[in-house]
Amino acid sequence: MASHERTTDKRRFGLPRVDWIDRSLIGLIGASFALTVAAGLVQISFGAYGMSVIDAWRLVFDLQLLLDPMTWQAFILGGELPQLSQEAYIVWTIRVPRVLVALFVGMNLAVSGGIFQAVTRNELASPYILGVSSGAGLAIMLTVVFFTGLAPLIPVFASVGGIVSFLLVYTIAWKGGTSPVRLVLAGVIVGTVLGSVQQGLFFMLEDIDTALSAMAWMTGSLTGTDWEQVRMILPWTVVSVGLALVTSRQLNVLLLGEKTASSLGMPVERIRFGLSVVAVVAAAASVAAAGLIGFVGLIVPHMVRNIVGSDYKRLTLGCLFVGPALILVADTGARLLMSPNQVPVGIITGLIGGPYFLYLMRKKHNMGEI
Amino acid sequence: MSKGTHPAPGTDATEAAEASEPSRPVDSDSNDSDSITGQELVLSYSSSEEPVIDDESITARSGAVTALVGPNGSGKSTLLKGMADQLTPDHGSVILQGRDVHSYDTKELAQKLGLLSQESVAPDSITVEDLVYHGRYPHRGFFESVSAEDERAVDRALTLAGCEHLRDREVGQLSGGQKQLAWIAMVIAQDTDILLLDEPTTFLDLHHQLEVMEIIDTLRNKSDITIIVVLHDIQQAARIADKMIALKSGEVRARGTPEEIVTKKLLAEVFDVEAKVQVTDRGPRIEPLSPLNSMDN
Numbered sequence: 001m002a003s004h005e006r007t008t009d010k011r012r013f014g015l016p017r018v019d020w021i022d023r024s025l026i027g028l029i030g031a032s033f034a035l036t037v038a039a040g041l042v043q044i045s046f047g048a049y050g051m052s053v054i055d056a057w058r059l060v061f062d063l064q065l066l067l068d069p070m071t072w073q074a075f076i077l078g079g080e081l082p083q084l085s086q087e088a089y090i091v092w093t094i095r096v097p098r099v100l101v102a103l104f105v106g107m108n109l110a111v112s113g114g115i116f117q118a119v120t121r122n123e124l125a126s127p128y129i130l131g132v133s134s135g136a137g138l139a140i141m142l143t144v145v146f147f148t149g150l151a152p153l154i155p156v157f158a159s160v161g162g163i164v165s166f167l168l169v170y171t172i173a174w175k176g177g178t179s180p181v182r183l184v185l186a187g188v189i190v191g192t193v194l195g196s197v198q199q200g201l202f203f204m205l206e207d208i209d210t211a212l213s214a215m216a217w218m219t220g221s222l223t224g225t226d227w228e229q230v231r232m233i234l235p236w237t238v239v240s241v242g243l244a245l246v247t248s249r250q251l252n253v254l255l256l257g258e259k260t261a262s263s264l265g266m267p268v269e270r271i272r273f274g275l276s277v278v279a280v281v282a283a284a285a286s287v288a289a290a291g292l293i294g295f296v297g298l299i300v301p302h303m304v305r306n307i308v309g310s311d312y313k314r315l316t317l318g319c320l321f322v323g324p325a326l327i328l329v330a331d332t333g334a335r336l337l338m339s340p341n342q343v344p345v346g347i348i349t350g351l352i353g354g355p356y357f358l359y360l361m362r363k364k365h366n367m368g369e370i
Numbered sequence: 371m372s373k374g375t376h377p378a379p380g381t382d383a384t385e386a387a388e389a390s391e392p393s394r395p396v397d398s399d400s401n402d403s404d405s406i407t408g409q410e411l412v413l414s415y416s417s418s419e420e421p422v423i424d425d426e427s428i429t430a431r432s433g434a435v436t437a438l439v440g441p442n443g444s445g446k447s448t449l450l451k452g453m454a455d456q457l458t459p460d461h462g463s464v465i466l467q468g469r470d471v472h473s474y475d476t477k478e479l480a481q482k483l484g485l486l487s488q489e490s491v492a493p494d495s496i497t498v499e500d501l502v503y504h505g506r507y508p509h510r511g512f513f514e515s516v517s518a519e520d521e522r523a524v525d526r527a528l529t530l531a532g533c534e535h536l537r538d539r540e541v542g543q544l545s546g547g548q549k550q551l552a553w554i555a556m557v558i559a560q561d562t563d564i565l566l567l568d569e570p571t572t573f574l575d576l577h578h579q580l581e582v583m584e585i586i587d588t589l590r591n592k593s594d595i596t597i598i599v600v601l602h603d604i605q606q607a608a609r610i611a612d613k614m615i616a617l618k619s620g621e622v623r624a625r626g627t628p629e630e631i632v633t634k635k636l637l638a639e640v641f642d643v644e645a646k647v648q649v650t651d652r653g654p655r656i657e658p659l660s661p662l663n664s665m666d667n
Contacts, residue, residue, distance in 0.1 A: 176416065246513060252496075253504055259487045262456060264560065265480025265508035309495030309540075 025308045025318055032321035036103070039328040043102075044095045048340045051087050059091040075227045093226055101225040102331050102345075103324040104237045105290045106300075108282040110323025111244045113297030114304075114315055115279035118251040119272055120180040123305070127283035127297035130187045130276065134194035135165020136287045140217045141201040144210055154217065155232065155288030162284045165190055170273070177269055179258070220293030220346030222331050229289040236285035241320065243278045248312035250275065255310060293346045295353030296326055302360070326352070404432040404563045404596050406453060406483070410462035413445075413452040421460060422448040423620045430564070430613075433594040435586060437611035439604050439631075441641055445620040446600040447488065447568050453598065454485040454566050466564065480508035484562040488569050490553050494542025498552045501541060502527055505559030523559045530592075531555035531585055547578025554585055565589070567599040571606060579603075583610050604641065608632045608653045616640050628653050638662055 044060060045053040065071055065088065074081045075097075084092065112127035120129065128134075139161025143154050150157070170178070173186035205211045216223065250271050253261050262268050283297065304318035330348040337343070407429040414421035422445045430436040438446040451457040453464050455471040464471040471479055484505075492501055505527065506520045528534045533551045541549060550570065557565065567586070571579040583606060589595050590612075601607040607614055608628040616624045616631055618640045624631050632654035637645045646657040 249507075250512075252500075253507055255493050255496075256501075256504060257491050259456070260490050262476070263454060263480065263485040263487065264504065265477035267476050305495075310493035311496065311500065 020311065020313050021317075022308070022314070025314050028304065028307050028318050029321045032318075032325040035325040036321070036328055039325070039332045040099050042332050043099050043328065043335065044091060046336060047090070047095060049087075049090050051090075055087060056091055056095075059088050060096070062088065065092070076231065078228065078231060097226045097230050098222055098331070099328065101229045101233060101289050102222055102327045104230070104233045105222070105286040105293065106296060106323035106325070106327035107241055107320050108233070108237055108286040108323075109293065109297035109327075110300035110304075110319035111241055111316060112279040112282040112286075114301035114312070114319050115244060115251065115275050115282075116297075117301055118254050118312065119275055119279070120184055121255065121257070122180060122184065123302060124298070125184070126295075127279060127286075128292070128294075130183060130280070131165035131169040131190045131194070132162035132280055132283045132287065133292050134191040134198070135168075136162035136284070136292060137218055138165070138194045138198045138201075140291075141198045141214060144214045145201050145204050148210070155229075158217070158291075159284035159288045162287055163280055165194060166276070166280045170276070178272065216344050217291040218346075219344040220291040220349070221342075221344035222290050222327075222334070223342050223344070225289065233285050233289040236281055240278050240282035240285070244282075244316050247275060247278070248316050251312040251316075255312075291344070291346065293327070293349055295346075295349045296323060296330075299353045299356055300326060303356070306360075404467065404594065406430050406564050406596060406598070407465045408449070408453050408462065409465065411449070411452050411459045411464070412461035413448050413457055413459050415448075415457075421620065423452065425461070426620075426622050427462075428453075428615055428622065428625075430596050430598045432596050433590070434612035435590050435597045435599060435610055436613045436615065437607035438598065438600045438615050438617060439602075439607045439640075440617035440623075443619075444617040444640075446617055448620075449617065450485070450566050450568050450598065450600050454483060455479060456485065477508045480560065480562075482562055483564040483566065484557045484560040485566045486553055486557045486568060486570060488572070492541045492549075492553075494540060496541050498533060498536045498539055498541060498544070498555070499524070499528075501552055502555045502559045505556040505561075508560065523561050527555040527559035527561075530558050530588060532581060545578075547574045547581070550574055550578060550582065551585075554582065558589070562595070564596045564598075567597065569600050569602055572602050579606070586610055604632065604637070605656050608656070632656060 041057075045056045059065075065084075068082060070079075070082045071092075073079045075092075081093070109127055113125070116125040116127055116129055117123055119125075136158040139157040140154055143150055143157050169183065169186045169190045172189065173179075173182040175182070202211065202214070205214065250266070253264060253266055254268070254271065254275075256264075258268050261271075286293070300319055300323045301315060304315050304322055308314040308318050326349065327345065330352060331345045333348045334343050334345040337348075407427070409427050410425050411423055411427065412421050412425055413423040426449070428436075428438075428449070438449060440446050448457065452459055453471075455464065455474075458472070466474070466479075466482060471483070474482070502524050503516070503520065506516070506523060509520065509523075510517075528537060531551050531554045533548065533555050536544065536548055536552060539548075541552060544552065554567075554570065557567075570586075571582050574582065586597060586599060587610060590597060599607075599610070601610075608631075611628055614624075614626065614628055614631040615622055616636060623640050624636055629649065632647055634645060634647050637643050637647070637656065637658075642662045644659045644662055646659060648655040648657070
């Protein structure tokens with residue numbers, strides 16, 4: 001009578017129900033966490049500047065540095081850094097923040113993709129499906145081509161571009177209400193048009209260096225990220241991840257289809273728009289920090305769903321661990337595979353993502369439906 | 371109730387017929403507390419010019435089962451959607467407990483009125499229990515967790531729908547019939563005064579069809595819930611319903627008790643079939659003979 005025990009177990013009122021955390025979820029979180037730690041170790045220990053692994057980690061756990069409020073003020077609020085040795089400087093201002101940005105970008109993209117897959121009821125939806133990537137991409141190209149002087153503001157322009165383009169997609173899809181299909185189609189339309197303009201702008205680029213930096217934004221790169229990116233992405237990550245966790249039940253009800261959700265008393269359009277905004281903000285923050293990293297927001301929720309099922313309480317929690325693991329592993333490859341040259345991390349995620357999808361396509365019969 | 375195991379609504383229908391009024395029940399029922407009335411409804415979809423339902427009024431009496439019957443495309447499901455405020459009428463209104471349904475907040479309405487649509491979809495990996503808990507959606511705040519009342523309602527719904535044993539199974543592993551029972555449990559857990567069911571027996575095997583009919587019967591007997599059910603099968607409707615409403619081409623052609631409605635003449639007029647109708651103690655029995663060419667009428 002295992003099922004009966006489970007039922008009576010729930011009768012202990014007052015305690016929060018945690019029985020939804022099952023073995024598969026714990027396993028997934030454990031494995032992702034181990035992978036994240038391993039990749040983090042590699043990222044902090046190795047690099048173009050040679051230092052021993054032990055030295056690097058002695059610096060990470062340097063208590064004098066860790067307990068100095070001045071350092072944290074400098075990292076979190078962006079003040080003046082205290083005097084650091086060259087090794088400490090490299091570890092603390094280049095390698096550590098890059099790992100942190102990778103973690104936050106991974107969380108944001110995975111959670112955002114998870115939300116969009118529920119909103120569009122399509123397993124193949126990504127954070128970029130409702131126009132974020134095309135809008136951000138166009139904003140980046142416009143800045144690079146016409147407003148070269150404003151290059152430091154690229155992150156701001158990229159996220160604003162993404163959000164504007166998302167609103168455009170929503171407006172196009174709206175006809176007395178939206179539907180998943182209309183939203184996806186509007187996303188494709190906007191993506192096609194903006195993508196063409198963006199590619200046209202490439203021909204107006206004068207020198208190869210600008211073209212390369214534009215390309216790095218388009219493919220997504222963590223090269224050169226520091227505490228400034230951590231400061232930028234952290235608050236948005238906290239907000240969007242928090243909202244994604246508390247709205248998991250809304251996402252679950254949305255998965256039952258609009259008709260059912262609406263007859264259960266959900267204001268479907270309002271909830272759908274609200275959730276989309278959360279997902280767009282998460283995606284835009286990660287675009288601003290690292291450019292358009294592809295595939296992560298698409299495959300992470302997908303992978304997690306295959307292991308823990310489609311309950312969004314479990315899925316969102318799983319995404320929070322698998323997303324960072326994937327980005328960090330990919331970034332390790334991006335940084336070290338062709339060392340001292342670095343490739344954009346988006347290239348590596350694409351190289352991992354493609355074959356994973358091939359595997360899924362071979363294994364599963366009905367892909368696409370949640 | 372003596373007929374807990376065998377549904378024999380024929381007798382019920384007779385009792386109901388005696389208790390209720392004969393012909394136009396629209397006005398006389400509207401003072402009933404849990405009745406729901408659609409007044410002069412004009413319903414249409416944005417994709418077509420012509421309204422599907424053009425100026426019809428119906429009432430479901432409190433605590434009774436009202437069946438909507440009619441051929442394919444007669445507008446039964448559309449009418450049900452209109453009654454559930456899932457389709458805004460171009461004209462007319464639906465009155466629930468003395469108020470226009472449109473004036474209710476979406477959650478408030480969902481606490482009073484439940485609707486089970488046709489061919490509902492759920493992710494394969496969701497358990498029956500979790501699905502039924504979603505029925506509590508209108509009773510829970512945005513951030514609220516499960517209350518003792520939610521648990522009681524879910525347990526009751528699982529028992530009433532006869533799927534207590536499926537509780538921990540994943541929906542994807544269930545047969546079509548078992549899935550439908552789980553969905554019915556979900557809408558029962560919603561704990562509403564009015565329940566609207568859109569073709570709950572279509573696509574089910576005979577066993578599950580009877581099981582669904584039995585659940586409807588139990589709901590009527592054990593609670594004072596008001597039910598409107600769209601049924602494809604007029605024989606089933608005649609067995610279960612206290613009152614029937616027959617539609618054709620978006621028009622109400624007849625309304626009354628099963629005995630009044632199920633006649634040779636109506637079957638020919640509304641369903642375009644020639645049939646023999648036999649009155650038995652389980653209500654009218656229909657033996658369909660041959661399709662009629664509608665031009666003959």
